[in-house]
Amino acid sequence: MNIIERIMVEPLERFYEKLLIFLPNLLTSLILLVFGFLLGVFVKWAFNRIFKAVNLDGLSQKLGMRDALSRSGFKEPLSLIISRILKWLTIITFIIVAMQNLSIPTVEHLVERMFLYLPNIFIAALILILGYILGNFFGRAAIIASVNAGMASAGLIGKAIKFTVFLLSCTMALEQLGIGKDTIVIAFAIVFGGIVFAFSIAFGLGGKDIAGDFLRKKMREPKGENDEIDHL
Amino acid sequence: MKKAIRSDDIGSYMKSIGNADIIVGIPSYNNASTIGHVVRAVQAGFAKYFPEKKAVLVNSDGGSTDGTMDIVHDATIENLQSILLSHKVNPFIKIATPYHGIPGKGSAFRRIFEIADSLGVKACAVVDSDLRSITPEWIELLIKPVLESKFDYVAPLYQRHKYDGTITNSIVYPLTRALYGKRVRQPIGGDFGFSGRLAKFYLSQDVWETDVARYGIDIWMTTTAIANDFKVCQSYLGAKIHDPKDPGADLSAMLYQVAGSTFDLMGTYASVWRGISDSQSVPTFGFHYDVGLEPVTVNLERMIDRFCLGVQELGFVWKDVLPRSLFEFFADLTDVSQKDFAIPDEAWVDTIYSFALATHKKTLNREHLLRSLTPLYIGRVASFVMETRDSSSNEVEEKIETLCEVFENKKKTLLNDWG
Numbered sequence: 001m002n003i004i005e006r007i008m009v010e011p012l013e014r015f016y017e018k019l020l021i022f023l024p025n026l027l028t029s030l031i032l033l034v035f036g037f038l039l040g041v042f043v044k045w046a047f048n049r050i051f052k053a054v055n056l057d058g059l060s061q062k063l064g065m066r067d068a069l070s071r072s073g074f075k076e077p078l079s080l081i082i083s084r085i086l087k088w089l090t091i092i093t094f095i096i097v098a099m100q101n102l103s104i105p106t107v108e109h110l111v112e113r114m115f116l117y118l119p120n121i122f123i124a125a126l127i128l129i130l131g132y133i134l135g136n137f138f139g140r141a142a143i144i145a146s147v148n149a150g151m152a153s154a155g156l157i158g159k160a161i162k163f164t165v166f167l168l169s170c171t172m173a174l175e176q177l178g179i180g181k182d183t184i185v186i187a188f189a190i191v192f193g194g195i196v197f198a199f200s201i202a203f204g205l206g207g208k209d210i211a212g213d214f215l216r217k218k219m220r221e222p223k224g225e226n227d228e229i230d231h232l
Numbered sequence: 233m234k235k236a237i238r239s240d241d242i243g244s245y246m247k248s249i250g251n252a253d254i255i256v257g258i259p260s261y262n263n264a265s266t267i268g269h270v271v272r273a274v275q276a277g278f279a280k281y282f283p284e285k286k287a288v289l290v291n292s293d294g295g296s297t298d299g300t301m302d303i304v305h306d307a308t309i310e311n312l313q314s315i316l317l318s319h320k321v322n323p324f325i326k327i328a329t330p331y332h333g334i335p336g337k338g339s340a341f342r343r344i345f346e347i348a349d350s351l352g353v354k355a356c357a358v359v360d361s362d363l364r365s366i367t368p369e370w371i372e373l374l375i376k377p378v379l380e381s382k383f384d385y386v387a388p389l390y391q392r393h394k395y396d397g398t399i400t401n402s403i404v405y406p407l408t409r410a411l412y413g414k415r416v417r418q419p420i421g422g423d424f425g426f427s428g429r430l431a432k433f434y435l436s437q438d439v440w441e442t443d444v445a446r447y448g449i450d451i452w453m454t455t456t457a458i459a460n461d462f463k464v465c466q467s468y469l470g471a472k473i474h475d476p477k478d479p480g481a482d483l484s485a486m487l488y489q490v491a492g493s494t495f496d497l498m499g500t501y502a503s504v505w506r507g508i509s510d511s512q513s514v515p516t517f518g519f520h521y522d523v524g525l526e527p528v529t530v531n532l533e534r535m536i537d538r539f540c541l542g543v544q545e546l547g548f549v550w551k552d553v554l555p556r557s558l559f560e561f562f563a564d565l566t567d568v569s570q571k572d573f574a575i576p577d578e579a580w581v582d583t584i585y586s587f588a589l590a591t592h593k594k595t596l597n598r599e600h601l602l603r604s605l606t607p608l609y610i611g612r613v614a615s616f617v618m619e620t621r622d623s624s625s626n627e628v629e630e631k632i633e634t635l636c637e638v639f640e641n642k643k644k645t646l647l648n649d650w651g
Contacts, residue, residue: 061552061595062594062595062596062597140597140600141600143545143546144549144600144603144604145484147541147542147546147607148482148484148603148606150534150537150541152541154541154545155544230392230393230396230397232399232400232422232447232486232490
């Protein structure tokens with residue numbers, strides 16, 4: 001009887017006691033999940049209204065993001081996309097809180113690590129978004145300035161600027177995430193330095209004659225070649 | 233006077249002057265080679281036409297390093313009999329002072345307005361410091377309509393080469409005329425006369441940290457005067473010949489500031505121009521005469537190349553600004569031969585109205601939008617040069633008149649889209 005009690009009943013009692021402790025936590029977690037989901041839906045609705053009120057879609061159109069998003073397969077307006085992201089961020093946050101509420105050591109440890117890492121993901125995402133916006137902005141500024149300066153390779157210059165800014169933001173984002181920290185910085189330095197070096201060689205050797213012609217023309221530009229119009 | 237008045241002691245100097253009747257302002261920046269002539273012309277103008285008035289010449293300088301302000305102090309007509317003057321002349325006062333704030337003509341003008349206001353003058357004029365063709369009569373023509381005919385604003389009227397003043401002829405004049413209904417032929421001429429009352433009004437406006445402080449000042453002065461119902465006229469000054477501009481001067485920056493200011497003013501005065509459907513001429517003073525003008529060199533091939541480069545590379549910017557059919561028209565134009573290259577008035581007016589609307593609706597970043605207009609403007613100039621190659625000055629004026637009519641006829645469309 002004693003043995004049966006120790007083998008069968010006591011563990012069941014302990015399990016029952018643990019279940020009594022666990023069940024309220026589970027119930028709370030379930031409530032948190034439902035609440036998180038409802039809050040997520042509300043957050044999406046509220047932010048969608050706010051973004052529409054501040055005309056975020058107009059701004060994204062101005063910055064060229066709308067076209068870029070539609071080229072990438074996102075047909076919805078930016079306000080809806082960000083609202084959805086915020087909705088899921090809210091839900092995920094509540095899932096994590098709910099999991100932690102279960103008081104399971106392994107899950108707790110995992111959640112703690114996730115929580116500590118989460119800011120890095122946010123910052124990295126922010127850097128990427130900012131890099132994309134700035135890349136587009138500076139790329140467009142460069143292409144307009146190059147066209148106005150009459151440079152035949154204006155398109156190429158614009159794309160190069162856009163790519164460089166975005167590449168820089170990718171490097172920073174990866175560094176923020178702690179992925180191959182030093183490797184990324186070194187790789188970027190090599191790629192960037194390589195591009196500059198390649199340009200130097202191209203201009204120094206390949207374009208020697210073109211550069212010479214250009215400078216000769218500049219030094220003794222024939223009179224009358226320039227427009228003498230007074231525009232104002 | 234041998235030394236420049238420093239900005240910190242100008243207040244006490246003003247007090248010692250007390251009041252004045254007229255003031256002529258000369259904004260400058262490194263104009264040592266030309267400003268002496270302008271100062272002497274102004275002095276002669278004061279002596280010849282306003283001998284009994286208390287007159288002040290103000291040089292508002294942007295930090296010249298070539299001794300411009302010293303030249304202003306030293307330049308004088310020693311012997312007034314050399315300009316056939318025998319009557320008694322009141323001595324005139326010269327002030328050369330550096331201005332502060334955003335570097336540009338607008339900030340220089342602000343300083344002049346401040347001095348005019350503190351001296352309580354009745355009439356003011358401003359003239360450019362790089363003028364070679366200014367005569368004493370310019371001072372009479374810019375000041376007298378204010379003093380004697382009670383006008384508040386005197387715009388200049390010049391005889392210019394048919395290819396000169398292309399931003400004026402193709403954008404600013406037709407647009408200002410269509411919008412505000414006054415035919416002021418040189419709204420951004422640069423040499424203006426105005427009343428003390430208007431100078432005070434200009435000073436009270438909160439625009440001195442914007443593009444108005446730079447190239448935008450001229451169109452702002454003209455539009456502000458017209459839109460606020462000040463009495464406006466124009467005076468024929470003859471030829472406008474000035475120092476050759478720096479060939480490296482950035483056309484897109486110029487266009488950005490002038491077009492940007494004009495478009496911004498459309499927003500400010502929308503309620504004024506909404507109700508105007510036609511235009512009237514303004515009173516004109518001065519004796520008209522023909523002047524021989526130096527030929528102007530134009531590189532058409534390069535202009536058309538710039539236009540084509542713009543169409544090829546800036547399509548992604550323009551497609552949000554221009555109507556689809558207009559963009560396609562420009563795209564097709566890149567395939568035609570040079571002799572068939574033409575941007576008709578209708579297409580040009582649609583372009584300008586589209587850019588004005590896009591600026592108003594903030595479709596794109598403002599600077600990107602306005603700077604992207606440059607290749608289209610160059611294309612239009614090329615088209616205009618080809619169209620008027622064999623035309624006389626009068627025929628060119630007729631063509632500009634036709635363009636103005638198209639601007640006026642299409643204003644309804646602009647109004648509908650403005651919102």
